[in-house]
Amino acid sequence: MSEKFVYADHAATTAVTDTALAAMLPHFTRDYGNPSSLYRFAQEGKTHLEEARAQVAACLNAKPEEVYFTSGGTEADNWALRGVAELMALKGKKTGHIITTAIEHHAILHTAQWLEKQGYEVTCLPVDGDGLVDPANLEQAIRPDTILISVMAANNEIGTIQPIAEIGAIARAHKVLFHTDAVQAVGHIPVDVEAWNVDLLSLSGHKFGGPKGIGALYMKKPLRLPALIQGGGQEKGRRSGTENVPGAAGMAAALKEAVDHLPEESARLAALRDKLIAGLSALPYSRRTGHPVKRLPGTASFVFEGVEGEALLLHLDARGICASSGSACSSASLDPSHVLLSIGLPHAIAHGSLRLSLGAENTEEDVEYILKEVPAVVAYLREMSPVWDKEAQKPTWEL
Secondary structure, eight states, X not given: OOSOOEEOBTTTOOOOOHHHHHHHTHHHHTSOOOTTSOXXXXXXXXXXXXXXXXXXXXXXXXXXXXXXXXXXXXHHHHHHHHHHHHHHHHTTOOSOEEEEETTOOHHHHHHHHHHHHTTOEEXXXXXXXXXXXXXXHHHHHOOTXXXXXXXXXXXTTTOBBOOHHHHHHHHHHTTOEEEEEOTTTBTTBOOOTTTTTOSXXXXXXXXTTSOTTOEEEEEOTTOOOOOSBOSSOTTTTTBOSOOOHHHHHHHHHHHHHHHHTHHHHHHHHHHHHHHHHHHHHTSTTEEEESOSSSBOTTEEEEEETTOOHHHXXXXXXXXXXXXXXXXXXXXXXXXXXHHHHHXXXXXXXXXXXEEEEOOTTOOHHHHHHHHHHHHHHHHHHHHXXXXXXXXXXXXXXXX
């Protein structure tokens, strides 16, 4: 095993920042009162919770009363889709039409599939070879019974950033509710719910230096979705359960820190990302995935022909490099990524994927190390591969 350690999987999760940890610690041992209690000691916790809400809202250009804390991005995504469906049902529309895309996170796709079983119709829009949705295709898909459009802001596997403001303007013009899964975008690119024309937005704290187990759903006023979780009526009756004050405080602190340093940190990460892309794209029979320009500043993603993704990850791990072959939520699956298949890659090539997502602690030295070790591992695995022609130095299948 290597003594070198390079963490290049920030799209999966991030370390809690010192700022976020400092904001959280008092709520574990000193200010631990239940915010729903009436006495002053507990109400101090309520004050801190509302301060965190206001801080998150400010980072999104939202109003504090439009931010509802959740357990993370998955809950927020579920609430957005199921909540809109239930809201429309309460208004007499027992079924309806939902538009999403083929490359969404499974929190969206699986919820959409569940809604299909309840009688709703779902259109999954295709994307181009770079993972971009065509807004014109989306507008053509809108029907009189369309109740919701849900398009992710940035893809968790290939890093492509969607034209959310343009899609939001289309949704607004057609008077259709618009949700975006912004879990990978918040804290990494500028996010403005007003400029984006979104009605609902999901985010998750652990993607930008906050703790796990806390997220939020932005819900534009006067929209009020029915509660997903019933109980004591917390979060203005919309999301019951004792509030996670330390989580909210940590997420808010991490988000403000990320937004405050966004211009310079994005430029730094983009330079490291571009160096990775240039170096690894030079390998024979390799391909960058995702849009060349419209991509997250820290995400570089590739496929290597004749290489199996899980083997690549294990060998990189032995050399001290933490990476991913797809989304963290499905990395144990042997099936190729639905995202890579959706951008037109054959099964055989989609199996050889690698996602490198950089963060605050990564350096130029880390990138140099990755650029040294990845080609060596790829060459070794191709030498061992039964589908690689050693003489011709190419895969044995026809593309």
